[in-house]
Amino acid sequence: MIAAVRALPRTVWLLAAISLVNDAASDMIYPLVPIYLASVLMAGPKALGLIEGIAEAMSSVLKLFAGVLADRSRRAREWVIAGYGIAGIARPLIGLATSWLGVFACRFADRIGKGLRSAPRDALISLSVEPHQRGLAFGFHRSMDNFGAVIGPLVAALLLAIGFEMRTVFLLAIVPALAVLVLAWKVPEPEREPLPAKQPIRWTFAGLPPAFRRYLVVLGLFTLGNSSNMFLLLRANELGADATRTTLMWALYSFVAALLSTPLSALSDRFGRARTLAVAWFAYALAYLAIGFLPSADWALWLAFAGYGVVTASLEGTEKALVADLVPRERSGTAFGWYNLVAGVLLLPASLLFGWLWATLSPGIAFAFGAACAALASLLLRFWVMRAG
Numbered sequence: 001m002i003a004a005v006r007a008l009p010r011t012v013w014l015l016a017a018i019s020l021v022n023d024a025a026s027d028m029i030y031p032l033v034p035i036y037l038a039s040v041l042m043a044g045p046k047a048l049g050l051i052e053g054i055a056e057a058m059s060s061v062l063k064l065f066a067g068v069l070a071d072r073s074r075r076a077r078e079w080v081i082a083g084y085g086i087a088g089i090a091r092p093l094i095g096l097a098t099s100w101l102g103v104f105a106c107r108f109a110d111r112i113g114k115g116l117r118s119a120p121r122d123a124l125i126s127l128s129v130e131p132h133q134r135g136l137a138f139g140f141h142r143s144m145d146n147f148g149a150v151i152g153p154l155v156a157a158l159l160l161a162i163g164f165e166m167r168t169v170f171l172l173a174i175v176p177a178l179a180v181l182v183l184a185w186k187v188p189e190p191e192r193e194p195l196p197a198k199q200p201i202r203w204t205f206a207g208l209p210p211a212f213r214r215y216l217v218v219l220g221l222f223t224l225g226n227s228s229n230m231f232l233l234l235r236a237n238e239l240g241a242d243a244t245r246t247t248l249m250w251a252l253y254s255f256v257a258a259l260l261s262t263p264l265s266a267l268s269d270r271f272g273r274a275r276t277l278a279v280a281w282f283a284y285a286l287a288y289l290a291i292g293f294l295p296s297a298d299w300a301l302w303l304a305f306a307g308y309g310v311v312t313a314s315l316e317g318t319e320k321a322l323v324a325d326l327v328p329r330e331r332s333g334t335a336f337g338w339y340n341l342v343a344g345v346l347l348l349p350a351s352l353l354f355g356w357l358w359a360t361l362s363p364g365i366a367f368a369f370g371a372a373c374a375a376l377a378s379l380l381l382r383f384w385v386m387r388a389g
Helices: 002-006 010-026 030-040 045-073 077-096 100-128 131-161 166-172 174-184 210-224 230-238 243-271 273-293 299-326 329-345 347-360 363-385
Strands: none
Touching: 002 131, 010 077, 010 100, 010 131, 010 174, 030 131, 030 166, 030 243, 045 077, 045 100, 045 329, 077 100, 077 166, 077 174, 100 131, 100 299, 100 329, 131 166, 131 243, 131 299, 166 174, 210 299, 210 329, 210 347, 210 363, 230 243, 230 273, 230 299, 230 347, 230 363, 243 273, 243 299, 273 299, 273 363, 299 329, 329 347, 347 363
16 A cells, blocks of 8 residues: 555655645634634534534535636646645635635635635646555545644644634635645656647547446435535534534544545546445445434544544545546546536535524424435435446
């Protein structure tokens, strides 16, 4: 495994390093946002659902836009630089917000940056490796991303412990964001054959295989029950965990995901993408049920967050590797754009519905709904998506 990772090309290593530093900046802030909204700005789960849903939906539309145009121009690097730059500037400004609308504006700009970079970045990874390396490459990238998500909360917890206010922690996230821009300028552009003259821009499914379209349908079902992870943090806080413990639980989740993303995603290179992903989605359903029905923030909640990290590690890289398997090379940017569009646009109804179920019925019902969607998606992926034809 170590030798295989070391053999990955320079592009994958650079993008992994960028994700490591970028997520350290992002996750200094991310676990504190729901607490900041609830305790400082006096906004509840409905406001959180609205903020996250709209921001992620806009991000997803831009992922398709950027992916298609990256295929068209045969240039992906510029989209990556712009996306990381916008997000890096927007995130720290949450520390200056005086209402939930200010937080919404910052999260919206942050997600715009993510929308511009995600599909071109995934296409760069796909174009840089051989087919038998895809699970490993995407898993390694997600592993570094999650290691950044370990570092960020630990830094935030340390700053809070020594007396910094949450607003100051937000503002300090500008430091790693600047390092990300330096690394992004070093990413090379892979060689690709030029498009024929006057080739029209294709925004549709034209040229994309039927199995990929079925995959998007099932992915949409899974996403409908996969609300923002901020609800997990809000759940921990509701069960009695303070800001420091909630941040450390998020760090534990991220550490487990980081440690296991590479080996678990690489399993799909050996045992098949659909089989591996179907098991991961079913395990996701079990993890959601556990978190939704725990009675208190004791050792079991720590264990549930660790289990959720295992689940995340097994599905993140595998989902993207399956996209690369199902589509022709020249449409990789467009395919990742559609993948991210479906996964993101449905976060708006998913987050709004989750927030409504939480506030109107109970957190347990909200998490049970998410579990049901994941379990059904697992079955459909295994027995419908990968059928012949």
